[in-house]
Amino acid sequence: MTQTDESERPEVSGQVKWFDPAKGFGFVVADTGGPDILLHANVLRNFGQSSVADGSQVMLMVQQTERGMQAVEIISIAPPRTPVSTVLADLAVLDPEELASRPLEPARVKWFDKGKGFGFANVFAMGDDVFIHVEVLRQSGLADLLPGEAVCLRVIEGKRGRMATEVLPWDTAVKELG
Template sequence: MNDMLDRQAEDRIELAGHVKWFDPAKGFGFIVPDDGGSDILLHANVLRNFGQNSVADGARIRILAQRTDRGIQAAVVLSLEPPADAPAVPLADFAEFDPEYLASRPLEPARIKWFDKAKGFGFANIFGTDDDIFLHVEVLRSSGLAELQPGEAVALRVIQGKRGRMATEILPWDAVLRRAPQEDAQ
């Protein structure tokens, strides 16, 4: 069994590209590789192993891919970045804030209370509090995500806005661990 797993790991190649589309309801989507060639299948389980349930169309992605009987498939997500066309400051609510201040807000662990993509918003709760944190769909998109599920664990950067506490960034729950070394270096 271990020999088979070792061979599978050896057969994987690192690729970069962008997400063509991903549908959480269908449980899959496709990646367009930078080097050209056929689209690469991105299964929901591979994305979940990275700590996300969705990804925005156009997001930059680095993966380990493997050839299967059905073609090339993503086996491991190495990194994700929001789409290049995602607005840096998506809402007028953030216009009065210095972008450096917004980026310096601590990442706080939270759970999604509910999110309705059609309505364009939802709410989360920071762990240990009952306070609702407003989540706007444009913040979700600029964070590189497409949807959120009730109970999903995330990391949020939060400000006190004119209409209450609101997220300025929504990241996978383990973003604190992945970003800590980078932020410590700054």
């Protein structure tokens, strides 16, 4: 990568085309068109996330390299604009404003299996696990979670126990609370 000054790192708004945490990269399509923009896992980690959902809206600082356009900094990430129909009956009947007003609970991911479509986290200082469904993760703008990853959750008491209604990366939640 060649060194450039800040004036050669324009802000670009776009949408995540795809991101694969296992591969460590993905691509963003700029709202104004043009070639795909490489989004490397290190840039995402510097923002405080280990994954991002396909279709998420992003604001990036980019630079031209010998291999094409690359994101060098993430300014913001918003979950996909297209509404995802929830398959979770426990959430379908609840008021979205009431869900958004729930307190954030700090937690650590126990395990998450994207293929199975769910996983669990432990809220700090609590004994029971919190269920995390892949649709809740996508609606939160994330694609995957890693074991041991620190997150903040909004939680309800569902028919089968505690379940997450929103998942925030730790760094994002700390900024929101701070």
